[in-house]
Amino acid sequence: MAPSKEEVFEKVKEALVDALGVDDDEVTPQATMVGDLGAESIDFLDIVFRLEKAFGIEIPRSELFPEDILTNAQYVRDGRVTPDGIVELKKRMPFADLSQFEANPAVQEFSTLLTVNDLCRYIQSKVGVTE
Amino acid sequence: MRWFWIDRFVEFESGRRAAAEKAVTLAEEQLDDYVPGFPVMPASLIIEGFAQTGGLLVGECRQFEQRTVLAKVGRAQFFREVRPGDVMRFEVAIQDLRDDGAIVHGTARVGDQLVADVEIVFAHLDDRFEGVDLFFPADFLTILRLLGVYDVGRTADGKPLVIPARLLAAEAAANREGPSSEPDAAR
Known part of the structure; x- marks a missing residue:
């Protein structure tokens, strides 16, 4: 069954906390990946890997970047x-x-504009979500 | 000081996993001043041991044609000091390999005691570095041989690893020309 939007957000949050070493409460939907969470280019390799594992999907680099x-x-x-x-x-x-x-x-x-919410919406488009 | 933070590979399974050993001795300079009077292996150099073990495993996947560099230490936990006389065993496994890099999980042990558990990210340097070798190919092959990559290395289906033709050609050329001469355009 497809996950809910909340479940997608929680898993994305976990991936970002692990990959970026940020605190749970820093990962808000409005937070920008680069500006607010301090992601550097190499972190995206790590983030993509964690998201692929968490959601069982494949993320071609060109879709996000x-x-x-x-x-x-x-x-x-x-x-x-x-x-x-x-x-x-x-x-x-x-x-x-x-x-x-x-x-x-x-x-x-x-590259500084991508937000956590954008990332969640991308994942939702890949896995489908239940309301 | 020579920048070798592993002594030899003891297992090497192409594209999947590898194990390497490093004997730590009181004769090594890095133990002198790190904690004066209490010789221990610096954790940063244990990371370098993981980077060398994992980096060669990742690089070999594509016959060392890509420029593989340590890009990020995602997580590193240390559980035990490493003292002179200890022999560390690094074990690394590729979690993910893609065009722009790889994620590797690693553990280091002394005997049955866990020393460190890490997750590291390697990047393949992109096209801006096209044609730039991080190592001279002939010297690089010497290092691979010294570390026993081709003694213990096996392909995914268990056959002995084959040395890439590019490296063998560079080695043959270097042997013809002597150790420090310039490439001979006339040849």
């Missing part, structure tokens, strides 16, 4: 993602709230 879009000259101009690029990002990452990024689509800002 659309580097190919962010480095594609077609979608990036002067270090900023173009409107076409935003469309591509939304297509690739329907689980992520990109409204803040749209206001200032600087490529270097992108």
Whole structure:
């Protein structure tokens, strides 16, 4: 049976606590992975591994980290993602709230925007959830 | 000081697990000043032993073509001091292997006593490092031989490990040219 949203959040929280050494109460849905929880690029390898194990799923890197879009000259101009690029990002990452990024689509800002809630919504899209 | 924190592999099962031993002796410099008057093996260098045991296990999965580096110590617990005369046994197992890195679980024991239990993350350096060797291939093969990787190493189905042709070619070239000469463009 598919897990509930709460169960998804609890498991995501456990993975983040273990991978990042943060406290339980720091992992809120609104917390950003990089800014609030201090995740560095190498931590994502660890986080992805733990999430795959916890949920029995496979997580291709490109689904969470659309580097190919962010480095594609077609979608990036002067270090900023173009409107076409935003469309591509939304297509690739329907689980992520990109409204803040749209206001200032600087490529270097992108990695700092992913929140715990985005991650939960991504997992939900992979495993399905019961309400 | 030579940067070897294991002495030899005693088991090596490609892609899965490996075990290595390290004898700790009072003659080693790292014991001199770490805790003066109380020679113990620094925990940080026990981590390096895990990194060497696990790193070679991970690197071998892809014939040492990727540049594998220790990226993160996710968890490390230590249970017992390691003193001169102790022989540590490192055991590592690959939990996950992917294009950008690997997660390895490891334990170290002296006899039947647990010394350390760790989880470490290795990264494969990306394309920006394309063509950069972390080691000279011929020297690297010498290290692999010294550590007994190809003496005890077995493939997943139990056959002896095969030395990658790239490393053998580098070794043969180095033997022809002598230890420190430049590559000969005319050859």
